[in-house]
Amino acid sequence: MIKQRITERLGSIVEKYCKEKGLTESISFAVEIPPKNIDADFAVNAAMLLAKKIKANPRVVAQEIINIIMSEMADFVDKADIAGAGFINLRLKNEILYKELAAIIEQKEKYGSLASNNKEKIMVEFVSANPTGPLHIGHGRGAAIGDSLARVLRHLGYNVTKEYYLNDVGNQMQVLAESVRLRYLQLKGDEVPFLEDGYKGEYIIDIAKRLISENKNINAIDFKKEAVKDILATIENDLKDFSVVFDNWFSEGGIAVDKDKNGKTEVDKACEYLQSTGNAYVQDEALWLASTKFGDDKDRVLKRSDGRYTYLASDVAYHKNKFERGFTKLVNLWGADHHGYVARIEACVQMLGFSKEALKVLLYQLVSLVRNGKPVPMSTRSGEFVPLKEVVDEVGKDACRFFFLLRAPDSQLEFDLELAKKQSGENPVFYVQYVNARCHSIFRESQNRTDLNTEPDFSLLNTKEERELMKQLSTFCDILALCEKTMSPHHFTAYLIELADIYHKFYEKCRVLGDDSKLTVSRLKLIEAVTIIIKNGLGLLGVSAPEKM
Numbered sequence: 001m002i003k004q005r006i007t008e009r010l011g012s013i014v015e016k017y018c019k020e021k022g023l024t025e026s027i028s029f030a031v032e033i034p035p036k037n038i039d040a041d042f043a044v045n046a047a048m049l050l051a052k053k054i055k056a057n058p059r060v061v062a063q064e065i066i067n068i069i070m071s072e073m074a075d076f077v078d079k080a081d082i083a084g085a086g087f088i089n090l091r092l093k094n095e096i097l098y099k100e101l102a103a104i105i106e107q108k109e110k111y112g113s114l115a116s117n118n119k120e121k122i123m124v125e126f127v128s129a130n131p132t133g134p135l136h137i138g139h140g141r142g143a144a145i146g147d148s149l150a151r152v153l154r155h156l157g158y159n160v161t162k163e164y165y166l167n168d169v170g171n172q173m174q175v176l177a178e179s180v181r182l183r184y185l186q187l188k189g190d191e192v193p194f195l196e197d198g199y200k201g202e203y204i205i206d207i208a209k210r211l212i213s214e215n216k217n218i219n220a221i222d223f224k225k226e227a228v229k230d231i232l233a234t235i236e237n238d239l240k241d242f243s244v245v246f247d248n249w250f251s252e253g254g255i256a257v258d259k260d261k262n263g264k265t266e267v268d269k270a271c272e273y274l275q276s277t278g279n280a281y282v283q284d285e286a287l288w289l290a291s292t293k294f295g296d297d298k299d300r301v302l303k304r305s306d307g308r309y310t311y312l313a314s315d316v317a318y319h320k321n322k323f324e325r326g327f328t329k330l331v332n333l334w335g336a337d338h339h340g341y342v343a344r345i346e347a348c349v350q351m352l353g354f355s356k357e358a359l360k361v362l363l364y365q366l367v368s369l370v371r372n373g374k375p376v377p378m379s380t381r382s383g384e385f386v387p388l389k390e391v392v393d394e395v396g397k398d399a400c401r402f403f404f405l406l407r408a409p410d411s412q413l414e415f416d417l418e419l420a421k422k423q424s425g426e427n428p429v430f431y432v433q434y435v436n437a438r439c440h441s442i443f444r445e446s447q448n449r450t451d452l453n454t455e456p457d458f459s460l461l462n463t464k465e466e467r468e469l470m471k472q473l474s475t476f477c478d479i480l481a482l483c484e485k486t487m488s489p490h491h492f493t494a495y496l497i498e499l500a501d502i503y504h505k506f507y508e509k510c511r512v513l514g515d516d517s518k519l520t521v522s523r524l525k526l527i528e529a530v531t532i533i534i535k536n537g538l539g540l541l542g543v544s545a546p547e548k549m
Helices: 002-022 048-052 058-072 096-110 137-155 171-187 203-214 223-241 264-275 311-324 335-353 388-395 397-404 419-423 429-445 464-474 476-484 491-509 517-540
Strands: 042-044 077-081 087-092 122-127 159-166 248-251 282-283 288-289 300-303 329-336 357-364 365-373 413-416
Touching: 002 042, 002 058, 002 476, 042 419, 048 058, 048 248, 048 288, 048 397, 058 077, 087 096, 096 464, 122 137, 137 159, 137 171, 137 329, 137 357, 137 365, 137 397, 137 476, 137 517, 171 203, 171 223, 203 223, 203 491, 223 311, 248 311, 264 282, 264 288, 264 300, 264 311, 282 413, 288 335, 300 311, 311 329, 329 335, 335 357, 357 388, 365 419, 388 419, 388 517, 397 419, 413 419, 413 464, 429 517, 464 476, 464 491, 464 517, 476 491, 491 517
Parallel strands: 122 159, 122 329, 159 248, 329 357, 365 413
Antiparallel strands: 042 087, 077 087, 282 288, 288 300
């Protein structure tokens, strides 16, 4: 992590400078990537911040810090300049980029991995759609984000479990069971009216047809169990086709229905625990969560006066169960419509005796579909959203996942179906994958050359285009760190698109298979590093890296 190493070393210099100037505390400064028209690798705002503290000219402070940098970081920094009102621009020594290039080639798929350094147990819970119908494209965006985030965290060495929480109890499940039962009777010839609020999708009829084909007596059929079985199989298959495989499927019934030897469910015990700690109380014969104590806008009902638990009670027990299984960090990925639910879940976690930081709730916006510049209707008259499977079948898994990850989760996402199918540079996923295929084409072309069996000399890679390419490759680990910090994998799509841009400029300016065999070997190694980083980056997004296109 070059940026991190620079930040750490600059931190020591700034701290030393603060002490020299009699400041009791250091400052928090930023190390940024400057605009493309600036001949520098990093820009630092430390001098401007320090100048305010000591009431000095920022450019004078900048020069003083530069003097220290060039003395103590001569092994790392080739040049340092003052820009504008006091920014410090840094240019790295080429040798730093050469070392990073060698590390990429040596470590390959393990580059940036910290598998041996971090064993913290993290639970990433996502999708968790009710088993009442197929997944729609909104679920697909959540699946892409959650699965890719889990891949990033695993690459960084965390012990990650991907879990799907199955809401298989409650009124919605009774409506599902009754919907299937009524379709069953209708198919058998009975003229029974359908539920006004029943599930009307074709998949309900398919379940009923299967049950009829099995010739079971209607009294022997558990319609809820049979419906959930079929719908879950569909969900699981759709997710597998989307390269999402969960480590665990957790049933709400396991905590809300199943009882221990004392006749109590986990929901019972969680609510009793909250009462015993003074975080839940009885009022008007209902049990209330005292969530206002931890920032919620009002207290919430856990158990109604008629004895029925709310969804919140199950969620309290579920989060308690997660911690009891040894997870130290919980990541929940929810649709943006759950925004109002975040504060009460954060309150629950604290009431259970854990820090607020132990839970991270990520909210993502839904997706709007566009075809030929015109919006695509997102739902039918019956209220069924566009199924994920339809979109994956039309544009392919790779394009679907890449497009879902083009924006930050909390940003609106417009999905252009026709663009996602294009086999051209206009399509961002094709654009990135094509770079990998082009590199492998060069490898195949070079196979018959006998003058390439020599060690590379990276010092020959000294053009502007080669340097820009090496610099972009070296920021892979910084993007990993950014994904971890923001808990979002979407930074990799922008990174890979920019890498493809830089590679194409390199390809136009720098002939790889030329007459100079030493330069050819070095450039071949450079594009080998490109293929490693593209494959690693796409892999973290759950997207393939084909060698031929």
